[in-house]
Amino acid sequence: MRYCETGFQLEVDLSKGSIDKVETDPRDTALYLGGHGYNAKILYDRVPPETDPWSPDNLLIFGNGLLNGTCVPGANRVSVNTIAPVNGFFGHSLMGGFFGAEMKQAGYDRIIIKGEAPDLVYLAIHNDKVEIRDATHLRGKGMLDTQRMIQEELGDKRAWVAAIGPAGEHRCITASIDCGNSSAARTPGPVMGAKKLKAIAIRGTKDVNLAHPKEMWEMCSRLRKELDANPNIGDWMATDEDDSFHHNNFAWGNARVRRKTFWSEGLEERWRNLKYDHMNRWTGCWNCPKACHNLIQWPNRRRFSYKCYGKDTYHMASFQELDFTYEILPVAMDLGFDSYSTPQTIAFGLELLDAGILTEADFPGMPADIRGRFYYLLQKMAFREGIGDVLANGVSGAAAIIGKGAEKFDHNTVKKFEQLPIKLGKLNPAYFLMIATGEDMAITQIEGSFPQDPIADPELREEFIKKWIAVPDKKFHDWFRQWVKRDELPDQAMVEITDWNECMHYLDDSLGFCGFVSSFRGQFGGTTGYHVWNMPDIITHGTGMEFDKDRLWECFQRNRTLIRALNNRRGLRRSMERPPEDHWAVRNEAYEQQLLTKYYDFKGWTFDAIPTKETLERLSLGWVAEDLIKRGVLTGDEPTALNDPRAKNEKE
Amino acid sequence: MENNGKKTRIVKNIKVDTKKCVGCKACEIACSAFHATPRYSSINTGRSRIMVVADEMLDIFVPIRAGDHTEAECNGRNSYIIDGKEYSECTFCPASCPSRDAFKDPDSGLPLKCDMCESDPPVEKPMCVDACTFGALTYEEREVEVTEPVTTVTDMDEGLKTLIKRYGLKKVMDTVVRVSKE
Structure with a gap:
């Protein structure tokens, strides 16, 4: 019997119309855990680097975290992975809610979609009964209608439906996949559209087994109460109406303008009333004691729920107020758009119009007011009409098509991926490393364990350290003690802080934990719910596999290195690892390069940012080393970065 | 049980505050774990004797406990409009019946019924209540006079x-x- 996992994956080829339930090898679980780690292994094995992300040979994988569907509180995230059309690299997105748990109860650890259907279809799964069904009647339908119509067709209101809207159908780069109150934003949506897969409906009524039932239940019951009582986890934006941080510090419009004095008490009171006058309740995800979603009913709109920074993006991109976000968000979400990158893409298009690179003729019939313009462009993008057909390629893609200097307005992307609109003064070394090298492409998916700022008061600092049990090693306590200025710590500290931050996200994404109870929340208050000291016992009691911190850490290193190698095979190199050039006003190229070299060296990678043969072999990835050597990506003789002759300056 | 010469018994009640329910299914998870054999050995909300009837787009979140089984469908239905929200006919119904698949064991099809987690040794309160950190479910016991023989x-x-x-x-x-x- 398999524990925590089902031991099966569902493999669907939409070109052939084939459906296979395939038993998996438990040794792979021991190596990659689940979620994005396991998905990366499948993508490496089955999608050669020559594969065009839009082609039927690309895979779209919905992979359960290993602990999803169990009694572990806050473990519910599905990693949705593919080769991303936006940049050709590993595409990674996370979806909370209930889809993963339902998938596991249906008897599957993951669903692998290959091929391309002849016309629009949806997949209906009820335990072992799996059908590919016609979805042509759902063409152009929004997310809500799609979910409801499929539930009605199946006669099952308890089925969870993960669907794309018109944006996904039309392969918009910023399309998302939505299921209930959760969505997998960016990268997977357009691939689902390319496969002509409108939705996956799933219902499961099978047991998910636990290896050490009594110990597991006792541990999870205790954790549930601890997480509930812990004020430092969950999404503070769900309940704290002081949102001065984002509004005063993040850049508005096309990531251009900081409004440092925007927030005021009067504004906060007005927005608080706006929210609670229209809010029905908070909603939560599978088995989580935090409820982070705000369910809103706005006049003349369908109900919708949002969480986190999704509350701000539309009104900040358009220089409006919260009422505009509440008005446009349900429309944008129903069209199937991600709320981070889509408003940035619209602001980018309008900036090109202001700059004269695009002209009024490119926007026929567009209203004069900014709110009307946002609606106009949403519709144009969702159905790829006129200029919308260009902007649907995302900021970098659109800039490349438009030319005429549009590339200079693409100033807030990394590896063609839209970033949070943050523009600051002085370089922050750890953040430089995270933004430049992060495989997850968004800082919120990389940062989170080490605090963002030092604590000046020695007493308060010691108080913080006393409660800070999440640190994997006491050296982080020492570095925190000596930390005074944000940008001043030894390079080794900056490298290892980056490594630990990454580690926690990698563990979350392979185990199924939500970052809000784990990796993302350690930086605020230091008492996050999950860390390398309590995760091993949960895995041991849940799965029966003996785990400790070192074995867990090695799983992180393996998954991190595997995804890096996958991207190396697709062309990722050192020269691409750069934050947006204007992310910090003051830059230091030599120092940044020195940081990169030290980071690569610490990781066991070459000067060119590729894992060495020895590193791969140490992590049981010798098969990857053989492949990289065969393909000429590695010779096999490269030293780690600091031992490369080109690293002479760094060593000095 | 006797109280001042009168026969009494304890009525166990789970009070449901639907406004506090967030739809997380912790109650369903706890119920299925407690009733698994061996205890806590599996999670399967399909076996749960409590179910959150949820429709986010209608702002409806109603946890209901499994009651008695009935062989026949209702000969008429009620729907309810409460505070402007329309609840479908089965929203508050605890029965396992032929018209829906709720509260039936997914393997055998046999009906499931809430037993308030009666066990030896007893638990302090039903597991669904214990798992609900949002206060949507609260447990209370009250003593009532027995007027007719009690059958379990x-x-x-x-x-x-x-x-x-x-x-x-x-x-x-x-x-x-x-x-x-x-």
């Missing part, structure tokens, strides 16, 4: 009755005899 309907009673109705008494008895010899 167990899961096994319910299951046997259903089997007898479906297959006939003789076939069920024959099967019990045969299986017990195996």
